[in-house]
Amino acid sequence: MAESKPPTHAEDSVAMASTASAAATTGITEEIVAANPLRDPRDKRLPRVAGPCVLVLFGVTGDLARKKLLPAIYDLANRGLLPPGFSLVGFARREWRDQDFAQLTHDAIKQHARTPYREEVWKQLSEGIFFCPGEFTDDGAFDALAMMLKEIDETRGTGGNYGFYLSVPPKFFPVVVQQLKRTDLAHGPEASWRRVVIEKPFGHDLKSAQELNAITSAVFPESSVFRIDHYLGKETVQNIMALRFANNLFEPIWNRGYVDHVQITMAEDIGIGGRAGYYDGIGAARDVIQNHLLQLLALVAMEDPTSFGADSLRREKEKVLKAVQLPGDLARSTARGRYAAGWQGGQPVVGYTEEEGIPDNSITETYAAIKVEIANRRWAGVPFYLRTGKRLGRRVTEVAVVFQKAPHLPFSKDDTEILGHNALVIRVQPDEGITVRFGSKVPGTAMEVRDVSMDFAYGESFMESSPEAYERLLLDVLIGDPPLFPHQREVELSWKILDPIEEFWASQGPPEDYPAGTWGPASADEMMARDGRVWRRL
């Protein structure tokens, strides 16, 4: 080197931090470098690009496909992250031809894509769009699919790599998976891969989750099954790990010595919409707590993984889920509710039992709050409160770590009368970021201390609009990078936590009504009051 400036301290740490993250995020291993001379772990400009492959989408006409999956595929292509030759095959019970599916995709992209529409990107994508009509029970249709994929391999160079995205209700899983087995689509030749992507719900209790898993695992090995929990694809959720493990500021106080309790909330302002058929009998706890909230709990409470590889990360999450314990008296430590007619955000809305398709004698809850404890050295005695609900005041998802009060206040009682607990809040949506709440002196001659908030807006600080969760997760599926997908063991552990509560609730009759647009039933507030705590006002 001819001349080089001695690195400043900042330069040094920036370099170090990004080398570590590059290794974690770009996933460039020595094998890849050996196989591809143009890849280099130091070359951080080059994005992770999936290898040549075909994505087969079952259930293309559903809401999820139109609003999320197809736009996410376009956004990936627009960011140059899809390989040349990438092909998309739609499978559905429609008398369609390729161009009809292409039209549906085009419309979905125009309406819902995050990144601007560009003709050349669409051209690249549309060349690889195919449609295979048929019923799931129709052997002929799947034979045609197998033929079609073989042909795509030849004309588009996709090398026998297929991902199967089952965007269909779970009752169709067995037949689809069996068809994939029968046509030998589930197992590719050497050096190619076959992956299957499934969406929640992963069952409705432990038993059904195991049955569901038996169906997929009979055909696909666990390493080829990707369970999508779209929360885990969100930037802020991944940032929980950065916040906890890349900083030295928070970890020392991240334990029972300093934390009073943790509140994890996912509130929705919408009702059940057109999902009556799915929702009734499932309810808020199965729909949200079992997957999203328990995954958030695992990420917040777990010990530091030895690496961010799938194995280490899942191991830590499993450990903490195993340590979750329910309080003895479920009547006093859980609450459930059901929205009644009321006003939500300035509009009159109907109650749950008046929604179309909901039977009068339904006992399904639309609000659920539970208290759990984690029996390990770090968290013993620190309650974790999880709540979720529909038709609440507004849409917000957050994790609030609430700290204990200062052990001694050298101020008079009057001065600190309205001083609350310090809190660190991870805002997951809609306004992604982190808030720290602490006491500060009110300007003036008196020593009056009051809570103030300090905000870090993640969305604005780094990205104009951060990638949609589905973009990240689809790319991970195509690359074969599993850390952000829950393992079957995590799914089963979560059901083990929830099943006793569901059983107890089933014997308790209809849930308590709460007016739409409020923050849930009175029993939820009473549950907190018994512990001398309150829910955060959101």
Place this chain on the structure above:
Amino acid sequence: MTSFMLSDTTASKISSQLTHLRHQMGSPAVGMVLTLVVVCDESGQYDAVRAATEAAREHPSRILVVIGRDPDEPNRLDAELRIGESTPGEVILLRLYGELTRHADSVVSPLLLTDTPVVAWWPRESPDVPAKDAIGQLALRRIIDARPASDPVKAVAGRARSYVPGDTDLAWTRLTPWRSLLAAAFDQPVGKVKKGVVEAASGNASAPLLAAWLAERLGAPVKVADSEGPGLTGVTLTTAEGTIKITRSDARLATLSRPGQPDRRVALTRRTTAELLAEEMRRLDPDEVYEAAVRRIGRANRSS
């Protein structure tokens, strides 16, 4: 948007005016992640500020635009403050007169955000050794652009002598989509590359960098050949099994062909300056891959 003019002022007056404006708007917290210093002249100012503010949407920044005016005038500093211009962050245009034009760092230095990275960008003319420039010395990353130089190819070649870790060139940034596509093509096994050609419009600054990168990584000679353009138009790599070729004639859609496989079309659009700048600010550590390419060009020039 709030715009504020300060005539015949100083850095400390600008600084207190900024604090005052922020408090007035009710958002005293500073959420900016870096300081971007743009060194340009009055004619290039508009485009540079536009690109920088757009990039600031991804990286909220304090943007300091240093505009050198008539050095024969009496010494004077004029400042224009823009806050809340549809982008997070602040834009400060600094117009320097007289002897002050040679001491821009004395104005810039007190206005840098505390304890956050500093990036310097010369959209047009750049100093011979950016790291030795007074502004360049304040910066962790120094972005130049060989393209507007009178002889872009020579400008790229000259970088080998002046390179210091932290230097980077937008002519290199423009190549990322090309390099990404080439790397993706090599994800499937390809035989040993024997030789290659990069085709581009005459005088294209990026072409020699791409050729040098390929040669460096593949261990094979890669030449640059002239074409009609626009910009880069093709890369041809000859292997034992046949030819891998990427061609792009309209600066939008490229065709990838490789032995034994059908041709495939891939979107390969030229990007705006704002996008290039945003990519530069994403990683602030030295770009060793760029360094290797530049040094290779330097070696080739010395030996010829």
